[in-house]
Structures are given as structure tokens and as C-alpha cells.
Amino acid sequence: MKLKIAVLAGDGIGPEVTQQATQILRAVAELGGHDFTFVPGLIGGTAITETGSPLPTATLDSALECDAVLLGAVGDNKFNALPPDKRPEAGLLQIRQALGGFANLRPSIAYAALSESSPLRPEVTKDVDILFVRELLGGLYFGAPRWWNKETNEAINTMRYTRDEVVRVARVAFELAAKRRRKVTSVDKANVLEVSQLWRATVTEVAKDYPSVTLEHQLVDSMAMHIMNIPRNFDVVLTENLFGDILSDEAGVITGSLGMLPSATIGGAVNLYEPVHGSAPDIAGTGKANPLGAILTAAMILRHSANLEQDAKAVEQAVHKILDAGYRTADIARGQQPGQTPVSTQEMGKLVHQALAESIDRRQAMHAV
Numbered sequence: 001m002k003l004k005i006a007v008l009a010g011d012g013i014g015p016e017v018t019q020q021a022t023q024i025l026r027a028v029a030e031l032g033g034h035d036f037t038f039v040p041g042l043i044g045g046t047a048i049t050e051t052g053s054p055l056p057t058a059t060l061d062s063a064l065e066c067d068a069v070l071l072g073a074v075g076d077n078k079f080n081a082l083p084p085d086k087r088p089e090a091g092l093l094q095i096r097q098a099l100g101g102f103a104n105l106r107p108s109i110a111y112a113a114l115s116e117s118s119p120l121r122p123e124v125t126k127d128v129d130i131l132f133v134r135e136l137l138g139g140l141y142f143g144a145p146r147w148w149n150k151e152t153n154e155a156i157n158t159m160r161y162t163r164d165e166v167v168r169v170a171r172v173a174f175e176l177a178a179k180r181r182r183k184v185t186s187v188d189k190a191n192v193l194e195v196s197q198l199w200r201a202t203v204t205e206v207a208k209d210y211p212s213v214t215l216e217h218q219l220v221d222s223m224a225m226h227i228m229n230i231p232r233n234f235d236v237v238l239t240e241n242l243f244g245d246i247l248s249d250e251a252g253v254i255t256g257s258l259g260m261l262p263s264a265t266i267g268g269a270v271n272l273y274e275p276v277h278g279s280a281p282d283i284a285g286t287g288k289a290n291p292l293g294a295i296l297t298a299a300m301i302l303r304h305s306a307n308l309e310q311d312a313k314a315v316e317q318a319v320h321k322i323l324d325a326g327y328r329t330a331d332i333a334r335g336q337q338p339g340q341t342p343v344s345t346q347e348m349g350k351l352v353h354q355a356l357a358e359s360i361d362r363r364q365a366m367h368a369v
């Protein structure tokens, strides 16, 4: 398997966590005999410092020639005075748009070992494994007209979807659900919004092509409650841009730390993979960053860009194993609890690497028998 991955480490803890994620990818390549190449590129504040632009043309051109983009995080307080289109975050928005991914995938998983880190009770979060599929290029964030008239104190945004935009993201959700627990929950506000009525009618139509997958519809307001009350009931949650933005953040509390959350954006020219967290300037350079969100993002590259499902699972299992063994970066540590070992960013990366190597060795030994 050959894979060319653009690595845009970015700012703050971005380089620290992407280093751990690429080491995991290198290990998978080495252990499985794959040919992964890594193409570094500048983005965000570091790109502004070196080139004057948050997304230099060279970065975008080389990203477009790769099979996948792994992005760390962008954001640096020293650029806070710049206008929004010149700040590090502009580079992120530009690359997302240029790569054209329309389906944003965000898993929300409860790790038994971290059940105390979530504000929800362990019996509520137990065994939760939700995959959000959020439409990323349409809806309220992109619809026109949009304006703010400061004379009349009136402002407008437009929630607009076409049938084709709903079909393509719904297909992603059904395809993924077919490989999981075969249930799609589509979230809308069809009791009030015409856009949601189009959404619901279209998703219902697409569902006919996936008879093995159960479809249910939920209204976004009640869904916000169900996710907190009975998160275990959900497998793939399909929704439009704004609702998905809010609900996937809400479900993030199930996992317990921002540092644990991966994401992927697929369907465009090149898939974009990034941990959910930002550049965390408050802990950058201290060795406190949790690299697991980035490492789990690497697992998503294996699953969605390399078609190496077994290896993706092996990385995820290695993360489970290390957490079960009590290793904790600062964000997921709970005081001086017995059985917990505090570790740095690098140590955590190394531990996952070791656990992964052991599991791949075991798998290869079994094949050899």
C-alpha cells in the first residue's frame, strides 16, 4: 500500500502531537510493509512568520498532490490583532475549502478507563461509540444572502441545501453504518424548517438503497437531550452543518477530554484529517499535550484513505490498552489516583507505539502459523 501524506503541523501543540501521530503511521508502514511518504508543509502562524501567508500556495499545491492531509492545529496569540482573513485560522478555513471535503466524521467514544473524566455518569457513557457525519460545505455557514446591516440593525443568514448535497453526504453515512452497527439517525428540524423537510425526504429516499441499515429521524432539540440521556442508542448520526457542529461538540464530553478527539473530512479532492483541539498555546512546549486525538486521527487515515481497517483498529486498540494500563497525560489524569502513571506527550506516543507493535507482531505470527 502506497500513501503520500501531507503533514501540516501548524502552531502550538500541533507539531508535538503530529510528530506522535506520524510515528504511529511510520510504525504501521514498517510493520505491514507499506510505503508511506510524509510531505511537510507550512500552515497557520508559522506559515505567516515564514511566508506572510497562513496558507502558502506551495503548501496547498503539495497538499493537492497527496493522498491525505494530516493537520495539527493552527492559532497563535501573537497574531490576534490581525484581521480575520490574515490570521492563522484563515489558513485552516482556506485549506478545508480548497480540499473540498463535504462529510466531516467525528467519532465520540467512551473509554472505560476514562469514565471518571466525563461529566456524565459511567453507566450512561458505558459502551458509547457514535460516529457523527456532519455535512460541511452547505447550510447556514455558506448560504447566501448573508449580511449584517448596522444602519437598520438587521442581519440575515440563509440555510440552503440542494437535494444532491444531501444525497452525497447521506450516502457516506449509510456506507459507514453498513460497516458498523447498521443504524443511521438523521437529525433535522423538519417540524419547522422547509430545508429540513427536504433533508428528511431525501435521506428517506437514499435509505432505500441500504436495506440492511435502519434509519430513524430525530428532531435536533430532542436529539440534544437523547445524546446526554441515552448515547448508547446511537451508531451513525447524520446531520447538516450547524446542527452537526453543535451536537458533535456536545457528544465530545462523552469521551472526557478535547485532547482525545479525532476527525476526518472526506469526499473532496483529498481527505483532511485533524484532531478536534486547537493549538493550546497555554500548554505548548511543556510536554503536557495529549497526543491521542492526533494518534486516533492517524487511525482514521488508515481507515478512510489507506483502506487498512485492521491496522486502524490495531491503533485504536493500542490506545485502549495504554489507557487501561493507567497511563495519563495531564488532561486525563485525575489527581494522584493509585494505578495511574502520569506521562508526557512523547512518552504517551511511545507507549502506544509499543502496544501497536506488539499487536501487529502477534497478528503476523498468527498468520505465519
Ligand code: NAD
Binding pocket: 013, 017, 072, 073, 074, 075, 076, 077, 089, 092, 258, 259, 260, 274, 275, 276, 277, 278, 279, 280, 281, 282, 283, 288, 289, 290, 291, 293, 331
Ligand atoms: P484549544 O483547543 O487550543 O484549547 C482549549 C483547552 O483545551 C486549553 O486549556 C488546552 O490546553 C486544552 N487542550 C487542547 N488540546 C489539548 C491536548 N491535545 N492535550 C491537552 N490539553 C489540550 O482551544 P482554544 O484555547 O480556544 O484556542 C487556542 C488557539 O487554537 C486559538 O488560536 C484558536 O483559534 C485555535 N483553534 C484552532 C483549531 C484548529 O486548528 N482546528 C481549533 C480550535 C481552536
